[in-house]
Amino acid sequence: MARPRNADTTGDTRERILRESARLFSELGYQGASTRAITEAVGIKQPSLFHYFAGKEAIGHELIAARLAPTTLLTGQFEHSEDDPALDLYRLFRNEMIVEFNETIDTRWLFRQPPAVAELFPEWGEAVEAGRSTMEAVLERGIRAGVFLPGHPKAVLELFDAIANEAMFWPRDLHSVQPDTFAEVLLRLVIADQPAIAEVVKRAQATA
Amino acid sequence: MARPRNADTTGDTRERILRESARLFSELGYQGASTRAITEAVGIKQPSLFHYFAGKEAIGHELIAARLAPTTLLTGQFEHSEDDPALDLYRLFRNEMIVEFNETIDTRWLFRQPPAVAELFPEWGEAVEAGRSTMEAVLERGIRAGVFLPGHPKAVLELFDAIANEAMFWPRDLHSVQPDTFAEVLLRLVIADQPAIAEVVKRAQATA
Structure with a gap:
């Protein structure tokens, strides 16, 4: 219980440094945002910043860690189902886009x-x-199981990858498409049978 | 015919400034590459650079113009066919990726x-x-013609857009998928009938 007041302030200032850094990185770029600009935005002196962080790079690492924490896709912790690669693919994209669309700190x-x-x-x-x-x-499991179209898996993987990367740049306030819809449409890249896609969506909603 | 020697040198130095700027922007970022770094890479003094360009920004504009020149997609000059939106979509993506993959100056x-x-x-x-x-x-024409799946056009458009943007970031030396294959697979987002997709590819090859 020593110095509780100090501890609180520490937490606050640290949070504010992270928040203002993210904002300035978003506007000016990582290279364009100086530690001076960050300290001015937070309303502290430069030495105070270095009390909390070794420098701009350390702030960047912490912002990235916070961004990666909630995603099972980017941390390699996605849990495959026993036998439903189509449902896995749907969940994988839906969940990643939910994380993306709800992210309050912009690390793009x-x-x-x-x-x-x-x-x-x-x-x-x-x-x-x-x-x-x-x-x-997921793609390989689906093809092996005969659930996914077997043609051009390399191209499909590049497209999946492109979309996962690009989702980060979809303007948060403009996107008028929900994560579920994106996930549903993406299934078309590997499943030609439209009623089968509708079935996957139904299974996903049942397990949501 | 006045000062032909000078004219030649001008052309060369100008070209070298553009090439080295693009290379430095690619490695260090636009913000990270100073005009000093550019002139050092070209082997000229700073005032020489300003003889050819008003500054770094002017170099950026010229590089972007060179990048945009060969693309009909990004300049809004794509010519729709009379009655074949599926072929149009295929050609649109194939052509854009050919431009992308053959671009020698990296403006990413x-x-x-x-x-x-x-x-x-x-x-x-x-x-x-x-x-x-x-x-x-193209998407609207295809849906109106009954050739494309009518469901979720907004999501499909976002995905098209994402892929067009992201193609720029596919590593040139690593991509092992050809523009034709990408275009073929992308048709799956709007055409469920696989033999119909094969027909589009055949038509595209006949008109290439």
Whole structure:
């Protein structure tokens, strides 16, 4: 119970540094937002910032960790069903888009960066790889089970990957399509039978 | 015929400035690449650069113009067929990916930028809007003609848009899927009948 007052303030300032950094990264880019701009936005002096974070890079790492925490796709923790790869694919995309659409901290401009910045945050590259592996595993299971179209799996995987990456850039206030609808339409890439897709949607709603 | 020697050198240096700028933007980002870094890479002094370009922004505009020139999708100049929206969709994606995969100057890091940089290059935003309108028109024509699945056109359009944007980020040296294959698989989003898709591919090859 020592110094409870101090502890509270610490939490607050730390939170505010993270929030304002994310906002400035979003507006100016990671490279364009200086620690000076961050401290000015928070209303603290530069040495105070370094009390909480080693620097701008450390703030970036923490924002990315917060972004990755709720996603099972990008952390490789997606749980496959026993025997329903179509349902898995639907859930995988729906859940990822729900996370994306509800994210309050915008980390888009930490995610997509030229090599000089990207190499500072290798955890993004690893997350993208984990997501790709998960999508590939679901795709392969579906093809093996005879549930998915067997043609052109490499192209399908690239398209899945593209959509997972791009979802991050769909403007939050403009998107008028729900995660469930996206997931349903994406099934068309691997299932030609429209009533079969409707069945998957029904199973997903039953287990939601 | 006055000063032919000078004219030649002008052409060369200008070209080299554009090429090295694109390379540095790709590695360091637009914000990360200074005019100083550009002139050092080209092997000229800073005032020489300003003889050819008003500054970094002018270089960016010229690179974007070069990137947009060969694409009919992003310039809104795509020519619809009389009565074959499925073939149009196939050609639209195939052609755009051929442009993308053959682009020698990498403008990806000029394209996807946080607002502070994006507002310097409004032509990108206009190009993306033009591409979206073209894709929307093809989609609507196909649905009206009864050739495309009528369900969830908004979601399909977002997915088309996402893939057109993301194709730019497919690593040039790694992509193992051809533009024709991508175009074929993308038809699955709007055509459930697999033999009908095979027919479109045949028509496209006949008119290529």
